[in-house]
Amino acid sequence: MSSIDPRQELADRLGLAEVPPARFENVAEVIERLRQNDYLSDEAIASVTFLADRLAKPVLVEGPAGTGKTALAKAVADAVGARLIRLQCYEGLDESKALYEWNYRKQLLRIQAGRSESSAEDWSALEEDIFAEEFLLTRPLLEAISATEPVVLLIDEIDRVELETEALLLEILSEYQVSIPELGTVKAKQIPMVFLTSNNTRELSEALKRRCLYLYVGYPDVERERDIIISRVPGISTALAEQIARVVRSLRNLDLKKAPSVSETLDWARTLVLLGREEIGEADAVATLHILLKYQADLEKATKELVGRGKALA
Amino acid sequence: MRNLLGEFIVELRAAGLPVSMSEHVDAARALTAIDISDRDMVKACLAATLVKNGDHMPVFSTAFDVYFSNRHASGADLGEMNEESSNADETKGDDPNATGMRGSGRSRGMGGGGGSSMSAEELAEMLFKAMQSNDLNSMRSGAREAVDRYAGMEPGRPVGGTYYLYRTLRNLDLDTLMDRLIAAGTKADADGLEERLVKDEAKAKVEALKAAIEAEIRERLVDDRGAEALGKSVRKPLPEDIDVMHANRDEMAQLERALKPLSRKLATRLARRRRKRRRGPIDLRSTVRRSLSTGGVPIDLRFKPPHPAKPEIVVIADISGSVASFARFTLHMVHAISSQFSKVRSFVFVDGLDEVTHLFEESDDPAEAVARINSEADVIAFDGHSDYGRALLVFHEKYASTINKRTAVLILGDARNNYHQAHAEVLADLKFRARNVYWLNPEPTSYWNSGDSVIREYAPYCDKVVECRSLRQLEAFVGDLA
Numbered sequence: 001m002s003s004i005d006p007r008q009e010l011a012d013r014l015g016l017a018e019v020p021p022a023r024f025e026n027v028a029e030v031i032e033r034l035r036q037n038d039y040l041s042d043e044a045i046a047s048v049t050f051l052a053d054r055l056a057k058p059v060l061v062e063g064p065a066g067t068g069k070t071a072l073a074k075a076v077a078d079a080v081g082a083r084l085i086r087l088q089c090y091e092g093l094d095e096s097k098a099l100y101e102w103n104y105r106k107q108l109l110r111i112q113a114g115r116s117e118s119s120a121e122d123w124s125a126l127e128e129d130i131f132a133e134e135f136l137l138t139r140p141l142l143e144a145i146s147a148t149e150p151v152v153l154l155i156d157e158i159d160r161v162e163l164e165t166e167a168l169l170l171e172i173l174s175e176y177q178v179s180i181p182e183l184g185t186v187k188a189k190q191i192p193m194v195f196l197t198s199n200n201t202r203e204l205s206e207a208l209k210r211r212c213l214y215l216y217v218g219y220p221d222v223e224r225e226r227d228i229i230i231s232r233v234p235g236i237s238t239a240l241a242e243q244i245a246r247v248v249r250s251l252r253n254l255d256l257k258k259a260p261s262v263s264e265t266l267d268w269a270r271t272l273v274l275l276g277r278e279e280i281g282e283a284d285a286v287a288t289l290h291i292l293l294k295y296q297a298d299l300e301k302a303t304k305e306l307v308g309r310g311k312a313l314a
Numbered sequence: 315m316r317n318l319l320g321e322f323i324v325e326l327r328a329a330g331l332p333v334s335m336s337e338h339v340d341a342a343r344a345l346t347a348i349d350i351s352d353r354d355m356v357k358a359c360l361a362a363t364l365v366k367n368g369d370h371m372p373v374f375s376t377a378f379d380v381y382f383s384n385r386h387a388s389g390a391d392l393g394e395m396n397e398e399s400s401n402a403d404e405t406k407g408d409d410p411n412a413t414g415m416r417g418s419g420r421s422r423g424m425g426g427g428g429g430s431s432m433s434a435e436e437l438a439e440m441l442f443k444a445m446q447s448n449d450l451n452s453m454r455s456g457a458r459e460a461v462d463r464y465a466g467m468e469p470g471r472p473v474g475g476t477y478y479l480y481r482t483l484r485n486l487d488l489d490t491l492m493d494r495l496i497a498a499g500t501k502a503d504a505d506g507l508e509e510r511l512v513k514d515e516a517k518a519k520v521e522a523l524k525a526a527i528e529a530e531i532r533e534r535l536v537d538d539r540g541a542e543a544l545g546k547s548v549r550k551p552l553p554e555d556i557d558v559m560h561a562n563r564d565e566m567a568q569l570e571r572a573l574k575p576l577s578r579k580l581a582t583r584l585a586r587r588r589r590k591r592r593r594g595p596i597d598l599r600s601t602v603r604r605s606l607s608t609g610g611v612p613i614d615l616r617f618k619p620p621h622p623a624k625p626e627i628v629v630i631a632d633i634s635g636s637v638a639s640f641a642r643f644t645l646h647m648v649h650a651i652s653s654q655f656s657k658v659r660s661f662v663f664v665d666g667l668d669e670v671t672h673l674f675e676e677s678d679d680p681a682e683a684v685a686r687i688n689s690e691a692d693v694i695a696f697d698g699h700s701d702y703g704r705a706l707l708v709f710h711e712k713y714a715s716t717i718n719k720r721t722a723v724l725i726l727g728d729a730r731n732n733y734h735q736a737h738a739e740v741l742a743d744l745k746f747r748a749r750n751v752y753w754l755n756p757e758p759t760s761y762w763n764s765g766d767s768v769i770r771e772y773a774p775y776c777d778k779v780v781e782c783r784s785l786r787q788l789e790a791f792v793g794d795l796a
Contacts, residue, residue, distance in 0.1 A: 209367075214366045
């Protein structure tokens with residue numbers, strides 16, 4: 001099989017003068033460079049990041065809230081020295097906010113300014129004139145496409161937009177280009193890395209999923225969580241970090257409404273460090289559990305299960 | 315490799331994963347970009363390109379273990395990854411050659427563990443040490459040893475391995491092992507919290523050992539019968555496709571887990587659809603505000619969000635024996651999206667009928683309320699065999715006046731009436747009062763009207779009688795309802 005390099009192929013399609021060099025040599029390098037930027041990945045995360053670069057495909061990152069999906073995109077941007085362009089999705093997001101918008105006011109001004117010498121022949125010239133790039137307001141997606149320097153595009157919480165709005169993204173995700181009816185097609189001037197995150201509040205369309213590599217980021221295991229705590233919370237002892245990670249694992253095994261996320265674990269670790277604790281006793285755990293758990297029912301359940309019978313909240 | 319990938323994808327599709335043509339191409343391309351002698355990398359690579367839903371991951375993993383087994387016949391493709399396992403073999407004093415290992419393992423298994431180099435105590439000790447020190451390699455070889463001794467695997471038997479797993483685990487006595495781990499991990503001055511942590515840790519380790527044993531058994535089965543045949547027997551349905559009435563305990567747990575996110579997604583979707591469906595009246599303020607950018611000409615009309623009427627729901631569920639779990643799931647789901655209805659009332663029956671709406675109102679977790687139904691609802695009037703006719707009569711007598719033209723009545727059950735009177739005329743009157751009457755039947759359509767099933771007598775008075783056997787069907791129905 002004659003192996004086709006996906007990056008080469010994409011570069012040809014985009015008409016780039018040369019194929020941009022791959023960002024990572026191998027998976028180990030991904031892990032290492034992310035670690036230098038304070039992001040502890042695991043094999044799966046690093047492999048998918050590596051593949052995303054090699055195959056020049058977007059990555060759809062799914063998983064519970066607070067497990068470091070957005071942080072991954074940021075860390076990758078830092079690691080490869082690219083600018084991070086972020087599109088925060090919300091219900092009602094439309095193309096004028098995601099892709100581009102014509103600058104009406106400026107167009108209006110241009111028309112009025114031209115009115116004095118107007119005649120019939122001038123109209124076509126004027127029309128061409130007001131639909132030029134000068135009158136285009138770029139929004140994050142177009143900005144990422146038209147950037148000449150390396151960029152990482154983060155489309156955050158894609159599950160918040162309506163199903164129909166997803167379609168806006170399809171052209172960018174598969175072709176790395178944006179079609180503007182009045183202006184033609186804007187092709188990418190480099191190959192951006194694209195990350196989409198989703199909290200899985202609804203099913204995304206097949207068309208979108210098909211165009212992306214998929215990465216599920218769940219809760220880390222005890223060892224990785226401990227390392228995350230150590231790297232993100234200055235001044236914490238290994239023993240305390242380990243104990244925190246174990247408590248959190250036990251909590252996640254309980255059937256709670258909302259299991260503690262990694263970011264909440266970090267908050268808890270910081271609190272314990274501030275309180276000057278070297279290990280977690282029952283009393284500390286009960287007194288600070290509300291940092292990890294945000295529902296009263298969960299708090300009661302966890303207190304009962306972890307600390308045991310009949311110890312009421314002080 | 316390409317053939318293997320093709321077969322693997324056929325298996326994934328057979329298990330219900332929607333793998334498209336372009337994803338197949340992506341997977342093949344991705345494999346050219348990586349080092350395919352690294353099994354973990356191959357797995358990550360295929361997972362990223364072929365699986366697009368976190369819930370499908372377990373199914374993918376199982377299939378991957380079968381098709382890309384460590385000791386698969388096409389292992390030549392996957393290169394040197396046997397190294398690690400054969401090293402472990404050597405430490406065990408076994409034949410380092412993988413094929414030889416396999417043969418000896420099987421014959422020994424059949425001989426009831428006679429030729430093993432270890433006694434049962436030594437094996438238990440070895441597992442204990444491996445687990446205590448978190449030594450994955452020796453845990454794996456311990457698992458191999460345990461399968462050798464206890465599984466008693468017979469070549470050629472068309473089984474999925476659950477039986478072998480059960481035999482191995484029964485003989486290993488994991489409870490004692492766990493107790494030892496707990497005892498060894500607990501410090502003298504440990505408080506309740508510490509004790510609990512140690513316990514959870516031991517539990518996690520035992521689970522890991524189980525998984526290792528299961529993987530070991532699966533690998534041997536692949537050697538024995540080939541990937542395709544085994545793939546078929548270990549194939550598990552996706553959670554949303556499990557038949558609710560015939561789910562075993564594991565599947566039930568899977569269903570329980572799948573239910574919460576499914577209900578949440580459904581609620582989100584419905585809320586959105588409701589907001590999008592129709593436009594409300596023109597929002598003058600917003601329209602004028604928008605018109606400023608077009609020189610005061612209101613080109614872009616803005617509308618107020620709509621407030622369509624929400625339906626009322628009355629659920630009447632049979633909670634006797636076989637259909638109980640189905641009723642529980644449906645009640646859970648309906649109440650989880652209760653914000654999409656203006657009112658939800660729930661009734662449960664066997665041969666008596668009781669209202670359980672208050673259970674759901676008191677607790678904000680539907681799962682908890684559903685659990686309380688069994689102990690608190692008063693549903694048995696005589697002998698505890700379902701009597702649809704009587705339940706409907708009682709319902710009609712007490713609550714018929716609350717049914718009006720905004721109400722959708724949902725009846726859940728298999729209509730197996732134990733040869734009691736059907737009293738279909740009651741349903742006819744309910745249908746006359748209500749907006750809609752729906753019947754959800756958890757039995758396959760082909761069983762309807764067989765034996766004591768009287769669904770045909772009720773059917774004329776229902777707007778729809780729906781076969782509803784899996785979460786997928788349930789979700790689709792409930793979604794249409796709101």
